[in-house]
Amino acid sequence: xxxxxxxxxxxxxxxxxxxxxxxxxxxxxxxxxxxxxxxxxxxxxxxxxxxxxxxxxxxxxxxxxxxxxxxxxxxxxxxxxxxxxxxxxxxxxxxxxxxxxxxxxxxxxxxxxxxxxxxxxxxxxxxxxxxxxxxxxxxxxxxxxxxxxxxxxxxxxxxxxxxxxxxxxxxxxxxxxxxxxxxxxxxxxxxxxxxxxxxxxxxxxxxxxxxxxxxxxxxxxxxxxxxxxxxxxxxxxxxxxxxxxxxxxxxxxxxxxxxxxxxxxxxxxxxxxxxxxxxxxxxxxxxxxxxxxxxxxxxxxxxxxxxxxxxxxxx
Amino acid sequence: xxxxxxxxxxxxxxxxxxxxxxxxxxxxxxxxxxxxxxxxxxxxxxxxxxxxxxxxxxxxxxxxxxxxxxxxxxxxxxxxxxxxxxxxxxxxxxxxxxxxxxxxxxxxxxxxxxxxxxxxxxxxxxxxxxxxxxxxxxxxxxxxxxxxxxxxxxxxxxxxxxxxxxxxxxxxxxxxxxxxxxxxxxxxxxxxxxxxxxxxxxxxxxxxxxxxxxxxxxxxxxxxxxxxxxxxxxxxxxxxxxxxxxxxxxxxxxxxxxxxxxxxxxxxxxxxxxxxxxxxxxxxxxxxxxxxxxxxxxxxxxxxxxxxxxxxxxxxxxxxxxxxxxxxxxxxxxxxxx
Numbered sequence: 001x002x003x004x005x006x007x008x009x010x011x012x013x014x015x016x017x018x019x020x021x022x023x024x025x026x027x028x029x030x031x032x033x034x035x036x037x038x039x040x041x042x043x044x045x046x047x048x049x050x051x052x053x054x055x056x057x058x059x060x061x062x063x064x065x066x067x068x069x070x071x072x073x074x075x076x077x078x079x080x081x082x083x084x085x086x087x088x089x090x091x092x093x094x095x096x097x098x099x100x101x102x103x104x105x106x107x108x109x110x111x112x113x114x115x116x117x118x119x120x121x122x123x124x125x126x127x128x129x130x131x132x133x134x135x136x137x138x139x140x141x142x143x144x145x146x147x148x149x150x151x152x153x154x155x156x157x158x159x160x161x162x163x164x165x166x167x168x169x170x171x172x173x174x175x176x177x178x179x180x181x182x183x184x185x186x187x188x189x190x191x192x193x194x195x196x197x198x199x200x201x202x203x204x205x206x207x208x209x210x211x212x213x214x215x216x217x218x219x220x221x222x223x224x225x226x227x228x229x230x231x232x233x234x235x236x237x238x239x240x241x242x243x244x245x246x247x248x249x250x251x252x253x254x255x256x257x258x259x260x261x262x263x264x265x266x267x268x269x270x271x272x273x274x275x276x277x278x279x280x281x282x283x284x285x286x287x288x289x290x291x292x293x294x295x296x297x298x299x300x301x302x303x304x305x306x307x308x309x310x311x312x313x314x315x
Numbered sequence: 316x317x318x319x320x321x322x323x324x325x326x327x328x329x330x331x332x333x334x335x336x337x338x339x340x341x342x343x344x345x346x347x348x349x350x351x352x353x354x355x356x357x358x359x360x361x362x363x364x365x366x367x368x369x370x371x372x373x374x375x376x377x378x379x380x381x382x383x384x385x386x387x388x389x390x391x392x393x394x395x396x397x398x399x400x401x402x403x404x405x406x407x408x409x410x411x412x413x414x415x416x417x418x419x420x421x422x423x424x425x426x427x428x429x430x431x432x433x434x435x436x437x438x439x440x441x442x443x444x445x446x447x448x449x450x451x452x453x454x455x456x457x458x459x460x461x462x463x464x465x466x467x468x469x470x471x472x473x474x475x476x477x478x479x480x481x482x483x484x485x486x487x488x489x490x491x492x493x494x495x496x497x498x499x500x501x502x503x504x505x506x507x508x509x510x511x512x513x514x515x516x517x518x519x520x521x522x523x524x525x526x527x528x529x530x531x532x533x534x535x536x537x538x539x540x541x542x543x544x545x546x547x548x549x550x551x552x553x554x555x556x557x558x559x560x561x562x563x564x565x566x567x568x569x570x571x572x573x574x575x576x577x578x579x580x581x582x583x584x585x586x587x588x589x590x591x592x593x594x595x596x597x598x599x600x601x602x603x604x605x606x607x608x609x610x611x612x613x614x615x616x617x618x619x620x621x622x623x624x625x626x627x628x629x630x631x632x633x634x635x636x637x638x639x640x641x642x643x644x645x646x647x648x649x650x651x652x653x
Contacts, residue, residue, distance in 0.1 A: 034525025
């Protein structure tokens with residue numbers, strides 16, 4: 001009984017339970033056909049959600065009011081810049097990665113400058129900066145879709161025995177970020193600030209420096225996602241970031257991270273990302289109309305959050 | 316006699332002056348009100364607008380042809396924009412509307428203020444405005460008719476739709492379903508929304524593909540064909556016949572397949588240059604010409620034999636496009652009068 005409770009105490013568990021249930025419900029409909037391929041596809045697309053989810057999770061953990069809404073624009077800008085720099089040449093792969101990350105760095109610094117110097121609340125600051133960033137991407141790329149270098153495309157779409165190589169790399173990245181979150185001064189400072197900013201400041205944590213690093217981290221992970229996603233989907237496009245606005249927040253919340261901050265949950269990002277993709281696939285497989293699909297998506301997400309949150313309240 | 320001749324001459328001169336004043340649009344200002352610029356199609360649309368209207372302004376055909384795009388793709392924002400354009404004294408507004416009916420109030424106000432409103436692509440239902448519409452339903456049906464010729468034995472179809480809740484998506488889909496109803500050898504076994512975006516289409520197709528039987532063809536709406544091809548490849552399934560939507564990456568992929576294994580398909584979409592057709596129509600109306608309120612713009616269709624030519628004319632990463640001339644506009648108007 002205590003063991004059961006201890007397992008149920010892990011809020012991230014629910015996202016995996018939900019993902020697994022959704023997967024079962026989908027393959028039950030098809031009579032067991034295509035289950036493995038569906039899982040492969042889910043891991044492929046979940047990977048990108050996890051990359052941006054990690055950044056968003058660190059930001060949200062900083063406490064109430066902290067959220068990064070510039071992620072979609074950053075993805076688009078980094079993707080367009082990287083693809084233009086690479087110009088489909090394999091030899092430029094590393095340089096274009098650097099260019100993408102530099103975009104992320106610039107956006108992160110810009111976001112934080114708005115928050116600190118102009119004293120704009122993060123939700124407004126990152127939203128307005130996203131307009132600036134997206135306009136830059138439009139002016140820079142003029143909406144043209146440039147193909148990725150072949151080696152980048154091959155790497156981002158490669159699979160080993162049905163497991164996407166990129167998913168393995170990102171699982172490794174997530175593990176490293178897990179260590180950063182729980183075992184380093186930086187990560188613990190993020191959590192401490194989220195639990196009580198004033199107490200953290202009194203305890204000697206340089207709050208503003210930690211917040212600065214966190215917004216930069218989030219923007220750079222978004223840039224990394226833009227770079228890899230451009231490689232994966234055959235080029236950058238102006239609308240490539242759109243789906244990541246809600247998704248980046250949803251994977252964090254469904255994954256069991258506290259929206260109020262101070263309590264982060266990294267493994268849950270994977271469960272939540274798989275879940276988000278599988279819900280769409282399930283509803284598509286059931287051939288529901290678009291309206292019903294949106295309705296069902298909303299209801300299912302609410303149900304999962306209530307389940308995960310309910311456990312926490314009882315604790 | 317002399318008096319009479321003089322009177323005639325004055326009348327003639329007056330008539331000439333009057334008709335001249337009507338026929339002259341060199342003092343007229345035209346504005347483009349556009350609700351969205353965040354994809355390659357809209358970017359190409361704006362570039363075409365500049366390409367055609369700038370020389371027209373320089374040549375003195377009109378005084379101004381300024382494009383305005385709203386930041387948020389919101390009806391309220393565009394309604395306010397239309398009101399501003401009226402206040403700024405534009406004589407005509409060429410409109411790609413965020414909604415077919417929610418802007419009617421603002422459009423009516425503009426008409427009442429004597430401003431000519433020509434809507435295209437995203438048209439408005441307000442009767443005082445002109446509409447340059449696309450027969451999207453026919454476009455969907457044409458896809459099935461093409462398949463009927465190509466594979467008379469029929470087969471399973473996967474449908475990729477656009478953005479849910481948008482008029483264009485409903486119309487194309489209706490056309491496809493109508494075509495399938497008339498040709499029961501085809502069966503739509505799956506339908507997903509790809510939002511006219513390659514990456515989203517790829518994710519949606521990858522998610523539904525494992526549950527589907529063998530697919531003979533994919534019917535699309537444009538901007539989603541390449542993503543579908545990628546998803547089939549990733550799943551290790553044979554590539555079906557995928558209808559394309561004139562995007563450069565789609566045409567290029569098609570060309571590669573054609574060279575490698577004789578792959579056959581067709582590609583159909585609306586040329587973003589339709590904005591320039593709307594410009595000429597607005598100019599004709601300002602010129603006092605009789606233009607019917609409802610006009611229909613032709614599709615831009617690419618087939619196996621003119622693929623290379625169209626691909627060569629399409630900017631890398633862009634959309635196959637044509638810009639229209641004043642003569643093209645005249646033809647479209649004449650066709651509508653018949």
